[in-house]
Amino acid sequence: MTQRIVKSLPDQEKSLIARIRGRARRGTGLVVGIGDDCAILRVPAGHELLITTDLTLEKVHFRRDWHPPQVVGWRCLTRGLSDIAAMGGTPRAALLSLALDRRVPQSWVNQFLTGLLDAAEQFRIPLAGGDTAQSAGGIQADIVVVGSAPTGKAIRRSGARPGDGIYITGALGGAAAALGQLKKTIVRWKDYERHFHPEARIQVGQWLGRRGLASAMIDTSDGLSTDLEHVCEESGVGAMVESAAIPRAKVGRPANQVSLELAMHGGEDYELLFTSSGQVPSTIAGVPVTRIGQMTKKRGMVLIDATGISGKLVPKGWQHFVA
Ligand SMILES: [Mg+2]
Numbered sequence: 539m540t541q542r543i544v545k546s547l548p549d550q551e552k553s554l555i556a557r558i559r560g561r562a563r564r565g566t567g568l569v570v571g572i573g574d575d576c577a578i579l580r581v582p583a584g585h586e587l588l589i590t591t592d593l594t595l596e597k598v599h600f601r602r603d604w605h606p607p608q609v610v611g612w613r614c615l616t617r618g619l620s621d622i623a624a625m626g627g628t629p630r631a632a633l634l635s636l637a638l639d640r641r642v643p644q645s646w647v648n649q650f651l652t653g654l655l656d657a658a659e660q661f662r663i664p665l666a667g668g669d670t671a672q673s674a675g676g677i678q679a680d681i682v683v684v685g686s687a688p689t690g691k692a693i694r695r696s697g698a699r700p701g702d703g704i705y706i707t708g709a710l711g712g713a714a715a716a717l718g719q720l721k722k723t724i725v726r727w728k729d730y731e732r733h734f735h736p737e738a739r740i741q742v743g744q745w746l747g748r749r750g751l752a753s754a755m756i757d758t759s760d761g762l763s764t765d766l767e768h769v770c771e772e773s774g775v776g777a778m779v780e781s782a783a784i785p786r787a788k789v790g791r792p793a794n795q796v797s798l799e800l801a802m803h804g805g806e807d808y809e810l811l812f813t814s815s816g817q818v819p820s821t822i823a824g825v826p827v828t829r830i831g832q833m834t835k836k837r838g839m840v841l842i843d844a845t846g847i848s849g850k851l852v853p854k855g856w857q858h859f860v861a
Pocket residue numbers: 620621624756757759
C-alpha cells in the first residue's frame with residue numbers, strides 16, 4: 539500500500555485501500571503505518587521479533603456459503619495471532635494482503651475487515667500495511683503478524699525432554715466437528731464457537747513465557763496427533779498420550795462431546811500444546827489446562843486407551859476441507 543502505487547491504481551482499489559487505512563487501528567509501537575513504502579515498528583528494548591504468515595484461501599479454508607465474511611476476517615487474523623501465542627510472544631502489528639475476484643461485493647470486503655479489525659482491537663495491534671490485487675478467481679488473504687518476545691525467551695518446539703508432562707489448553711475437536719455439521723445442515727455460530735470465533739491463547743502463552751514454565755510449545759492448527767509429532771521431531775523425543783485424558787469439546791445443540799477421533803486429529807482449534815517439567819496449574823489466564831501424557835526417551839508416539847492397552851499413535855494430518 540505504497541503512495542506511489544496508490545496513484546496508479548484503479549479507482550476501486552484506491553478506495554479499498556483508503557477504507558482499510560481509515561479503519562486500521564493505530565498502535566503505540568507503530569511509527570509509520572499504511573501510506574509509506576514500509577511500515578515502521580518500534581521494537582521494545584531487549585526483545586526479539588517474531589514473524590509469522592498464514593494464507594486464508596477460499597474453498598480451502600472457508601466457503602462463502604458456510605462462513606459469514608466477519609468470521610473469515612476474524613479467523614484470518616486469529617491464525618497468525620495463535621502462532622505468536624505458541625511462542626509465548628506479544629503481538630505487535632499485522633499486515634494483510636488481499637486478492638479479490640472483481641465480482642466480490644464491496645459489502646463482503648467491508649464485513650471481512652470488520653471481523654479482522656475486531657480481532658486486532660481485542661489484542662490492541664495495528665494493521666500496519668499490506669497489499670491488494672485483483673485475483674484470477676475467488677478470494678485469497680495472507681496475514682502477516684509481527685510479535686516480540688524477550689531475547690532468548692520465545693518458547694520453541696524443540697525444547698521438550700523425556701519425562702516432561704504434555705499439556706493442552708481448552709478442549710479439542712470442536713472446530714473440526716463444525717465442518718462435519720456444515721456439510722449436512724445450517725449451523726448456528728454460537729453452537730460451534732471454536733470454529734467460527736476461535737480465540738488465540740495469547741495470555742496463556744505469555745503467562746508460560748514469563749515463568750519459563752514450558753519447555754516446548756505449538757498451537758494446534760493441524761490437529762493434536764500431527765502437532766505433537768512436530769514437537770517430538772523438533773525435540774528428538776517420543777510421546778505417550780492417555781486417550782481418556784484428552785479434553786474433548788462439547789458442541790452443537792444440545793451440546794455433545796465430540797468423538798476421540800476428532801479430538802485427536804481434528805484441526806484448527808488453535809489451542810496451545812506444551813510440555814513442562816514444572817508444576818502446571820489446572821487453569822491459566824482463565825483457560826483450563828489438562829495434562830494428557832508424558833514425553834519419552836523412546837522415539838515415536840504411543841496412545842494408551844481407556845483400558846490401559848497401548849498402541850501406536852498415528853498422526854493424521856489435517857487436510858482442512860476440499861469443497
Ligand atoms: Mg502454528
